[in-house]
Amino acid sequence: MLGVMRTVFAAALAVGVGASSAHARQDKDTLVVGASLFTDSIAPTGGAYITLSLCYQTWEPLVARDDEDKLVPALAERWEALSPTHWRFHLRKGVKWHDGTPFTAADVKFTIDYVIDPKQVYARKTRIAGVVSTEIVDEMTVDIKTSTPAPLLLRGLADIPIESKAHTEKVGQVEAHKKPMGTGPWKYVEWVAGDHYDLAANENYWGGAPVMKKLRIRAIPEGATRVASLVAGETDIVEEIPVDLLPSVERRKNLKIDAVESSVSLVHTFDTRKPPFNDVRVRRAIDYAIDKQALVKQMLGGYGSVLDGQLVTKGTFGYNPNIKSRPYDPTTAKAMLAEAGFPKGFENKINTLSGRYLSDVDIANAVAGMMSQVGVKTSVNVVEGGVWSQLDRSRDQGPMYQVGWFSVGDADFNTVWYTEASKRNYWTNAEFDKLWQEARSTMDEAARLRAYNRMMEIMHDEVPSIFLAGLPRISGRSDRVTGWMPSRDSLLRLHKVSVK
Amino acid sequence: MRYLLRRLMLLPVPLIFVIGFVFVVLRLTGDPVAIYLGLDATPEQEAVLRADLHLDEPVPVQFGYFLLDLVRGDFGTSIQFKRRAMEVVRERLGSTLQLLALGLLVAVVLGVLGGVASAVWKDRVPDFVISVLAVAGQSMPSFWLGILLIQLFALELQWLPTSGKGGWEHMVLPVITLATFLVPNFILVMRVSVLEVAREQFVVTARARGAGPARALWLHILPNAINPVVSLIGLQLGRLMGGAVVTESIFAWPGVGRLMVSAIFQRDVPIVVAAVFIVALTIVLANLVVDLVQAAIDPRIRLR
Numbered sequence: 001m002l003g004v005m006r007t008v009f010a011a012a013l014a015v016g017v018g019a020s021s022a023h024a025r026q027d028k029d030t031l032v033v034g035a036s037l038f039t040d041s042i043a044p045t046g047g048a049y050i051t052l053s054l055c056y057q058t059w060e061p062l063v064a065r066d067d068e069d070k071l072v073p074a075l076a077e078r079w080e081a082l083s084p085t086h087w088r089f090h091l092r093k094g095v096k097w098h099d100g101t102p103f104t105a106a107d108v109k110f111t112i113d114y115v116i117d118p119k120q121v122y123a124r125k126t127r128i129a130g131v132v133s134t135e136i137v138d139e140m141t142v143d144i145k146t147s148t149p150a151p152l153l154l155r156g157l158a159d160i161p162i163e164s165k166a167h168t169e170k171v172g173q174v175e176a177h178k179k180p181m182g183t184g185p186w187k188y189v190e191w192v193a194g195d196h197y198d199l200a201a202n203e204n205y206w207g208g209a210p211v212m213k214k215l216r217i218r219a220i221p222e223g224a225t226r227v228a229s230l231v232a233g234e235t236d237i238v239e240e241i242p243v244d245l246l247p248s249v250e251r252r253k254n255l256k257i258d259a260v261e262s263s264v265s266l267v268h269t270f271d272t273r274k275p276p277f278n279d280v281r282v283r284r285a286i287d288y289a290i291d292k293q294a295l296v297k298q299m300l301g302g303y304g305s306v307l308d309g310q311l312v313t314k315g316t317f318g319y320n321p322n323i324k325s326r327p328y329d330p331t332t333a334k335a336m337l338a339e340a341g342f343p344k345g346f347e348n349k350i351n352t353l354s355g356r357y358l359s360d361v362d363i364a365n366a367v368a369g370m371m372s373q374v375g376v377k378t379s380v381n382v383v384e385g386g387v388w389s390q391l392d393r394s395r396d397q398g399p400m401y402q403v404g405w406f407s408v409g410d411a412d413f414n415t416v417w418y419t420e421a422s423k424r425n426y427w428t429n430a431e432f433d434k435l436w437q438e439a440r441s442t443m444d445e446a447a448r449l450r451a452y453n454r455m456m457e458i459m460h461d462e463v464p465s466i467f468l469a470g471l472p473r474i475s476g477r478s479d480r481v482t483g484w485m486p487s488r489d490s491l492l493r494l495h496k497v498s499v500k
Numbered sequence: 501m502r503y504l505l506r507r508l509m510l511l512p513v514p515l516i517f518v519i520g521f522v523f524v525v526l527r528l529t530g531d532p533v534a535i536y537l538g539l540d541a542t543p544e545q546e547a548v549l550r551a552d553l554h555l556d557e558p559v560p561v562q563f564g565y566f567l568l569d570l571v572r573g574d575f576g577t578s579i580q581f582k583r584r585a586m587e588v589v590r591e592r593l594g595s596t597l598q599l600l601a602l603g604l605l606v607a608v609v610l611g612v613l614g615g616v617a618s619a620v621w622k623d624r625v626p627d628f629v630i631s632v633l634a635v636a637g638q639s640m641p642s643f644w645l646g647i648l649l650i651q652l653f654a655l656e657l658q659w660l661p662t663s664g665k666g667g668w669e670h671m672v673l674p675v676i677t678l679a680t681f682l683v684p685n686f687i688l689v690m691r692v693s694v695l696e697v698a699r700e701q702f703v704v705t706a707r708a709r710g711a712g713p714a715r716a717l718w719l720h721i722l723p724n725a726i727n728p729v730v731s732l733i734g735l736q737l738g739r740l741m742g743g744a745v746v747t748e749s750i751f752a753w754p755g756v757g758r759l760m761v762s763a764i765f766q767r768d769v770p771i772v773v774a775a776v777f778i779v780a781l782t783i784v785l786a787n788l789v790v791d792l793v794q795a796a797i798d799p800r801i802r803l804r
Binding site for chain 2: 041043046048123125129177193195196219220222225228229231232234385390392
């Protein structure tokens with residue numbers, strides 16, 4: 001149904017319409033962003049990445065990720081590991097909360113303490129699992145101790161916004177989470193459920209005042225409408241342009257498309273516990289049967305890239321440059337299937353979500369088509385999200401399912417789904433599990449890289465999943481906008497963006 | 501009066517049925533804790549949230565708790581947003597009611613006028629044109645019409661904004677989309693009803709006593725022909741709500757429909773129940789009003 005709608009819209013756009021609109025924003029000082037997802041709460045306790053994206057307009061973490069998933073200093077200026085389980089953070093001096101009070105170590109301790117409180121529901125608390133205590137050394141220095149060596153602590157801290165102790169104690173947590181008061185580039189102005197979030201520039205921001213005076217993040221869930229709002233000049237930037245609308249945006253001179261490869265790897269995972277996929281020859285055969293280049297070109301508009309025969313994308317820590325994707329070779333695929341005892345193929349089914357990942361159902365259908373070409377008659381089964389999560393927990397997704405695993409820059413975050421520790425794995429491998437444990441409990445970066453590289457080799461050889469593509473994030477903007485790039489982790493970073 | 505009392509006493513029955521159904525179906529088909537915390541949650545963390553939400557009890561016990569809270573007017577706390585469910589729904593309710601009320605008003609006015617015109621000029625050009633438009637309107641999916649309207653009025657002519665909430669100009673396209681979805685039904689029902697009443701003895705008598713065609717239409721036919729349209733309003737409210745979900749998504753309208761759909765995906769039962777309760781209550785009350793209006797128009801209903 002959505003497909004039909006987009007086709008109609010794309011055709012309509014292709015006809016071509018005048019540039020600027022009478023209903024473009026009157027206010028020249030405001031940056032307007034059309035967001036694909038929105039939430040009815042901006043409390044940092046929520047789990048979804050859109051919540052974090054909205055939170056980080058006003059709040060900041062100790063250590064932040066940049067658009068490239070690299071770690072950069074934020075509220076902590078620098079840090080060092082005094083021992084593998086003891087970190088020291090030197091806080092940035094002269095940072096002020098939006099209410100003018102100074103930011104200190106007490107705020108950091110207050111935030112980390114409540115996040116790790118077992119009675120507190122905080123969706124991202126597993127990001128800093130293992131933290132046992134936070135100690136104030138002096139006004140501007142904080143020590144964080146972990147139960148075991150924690151090489152992933154810094155990456156985890158990037159997902160924890162630091163909140164003001166004094167402010168929360170004054171107004172209460174509920175109120176503090178309703179009207180954020182942080183140290184970040186933007187100040188809270190107004191939040192209207194389901195419609196928009198208005199913010200004003202923090203002129204005293206330590207990282208430099210935002211270029212624009214005001215920011216409005218609008219909720220526009222429907223892709224075609226989002227694109228229409230950009231064409232009409234109502235928005236300056238829109239997130240997530242549907243692939244089938246790309247040509248109609250590309251054709252317009254005053255609009256630009258920016259794409260970046262995210263750290264989401266789209267894969268098709270096999271149930272390796274049961275025939276036919278318990279046979280590695282069958283899994284390899286299927287790998288040869290899928291034309292991954294064609295998928296990226298046709299289904300992702302040429303953005304994103306084919307995964308190099310491994311789980312992680314090129315920019316992720318743990319990427320193994322020596323592994324290459326198996327080529328598209330249906331003849332070999334058929335021969336291997338025959339050798340494994342399936343000369344006539346077999347019946348197969350792929351489970352997928354709809355609308356969770358870019359072009360998800362289209363890609364599943366294309367894969368099913370390619371499998372059918374080599375004799376494996378495959379159908380696609382679109383599963384609703386709630387039912388999906390139940391199937392996931394009971395490891396009942398069927399012979400094959402499509403999923404996108406997030407790494408946010410480090411292989412630990414997505415390799416976990418292939419270990420026994422995840423309780424979601426179908427395939428299992430003792431060496432793999434051991435390497436994963438080792439890599440997450442040593443501070444030696446070279447050793448960690450070696451472990452992940454070996455894990456990629458094992459996976460390439462064993463094919464627990466077909467590694468399809470690193471999904472792109474495709475956003476659109478007016479050509480009057482400068483300083484914008486979509487980020488690999490989908491968070492909106494807007495303080496350097498300007499609109500002429 | 502007794503009629504009103506009887507109707508009021510029956511009012512909670514459909515509401516309880518609807519809420520019970522929603523609750524059980526949502527609880528059985530998905531686990532809100534797993535969805536909220538995501539895949540990498542630890543068992544301890546899940547246990548905390550589960551206990552927090554009373555999800556560690558069997559479903560019938562949960563439903564018992566839930567009903568007890570409901571009796572006290574407490575719809576519980578949203579799982580995703582950690583805020584009172586009713587508060588979240590209330591924020592969105594005004595937008596939806598605005599849309600529904602205007603859409604319905606436009607649909608009824610156009611539907612009645614169209615139906616009358618169609619009946620008056622039966623089998624002639626206006627009747628033909630209106631019927632064709634009605635069929636076209638009915639067969640056009642809302643999402644398609646919505647996108648076409650955005651294309652024409654927001655991009656081509658640049659008269660109206662594409663989406664979002666704001667001044668009156670933001671309402672035009674969503675209201676047209678929603679009304680188009682309903683008008684055809686009203687036209688067809690009104691047309692048939694007018695034609696039927698026009699054949700009745702009392703109309704023939706009125707005409708025989710010298711009433712002109714206009715007088716016969718406005719004074720004798722219309723008051724008697726309007727009743728099926730009034731009952732149709734009650735019947736269409738449910739469909740209207742369904743149409744609102746689609747319309748709200750296309751036009752990024754911050755209404756309850758969109759909220760409800762996303763809450764269903766998240767198995768955020770308190771939000772879904774609060775929203776369904778309000779929607780069901782609106783529909784039940786509107787139907788009550790419809791019945792009362794009908795009783796006022798047509799004394800035969802009161803006597804039954």
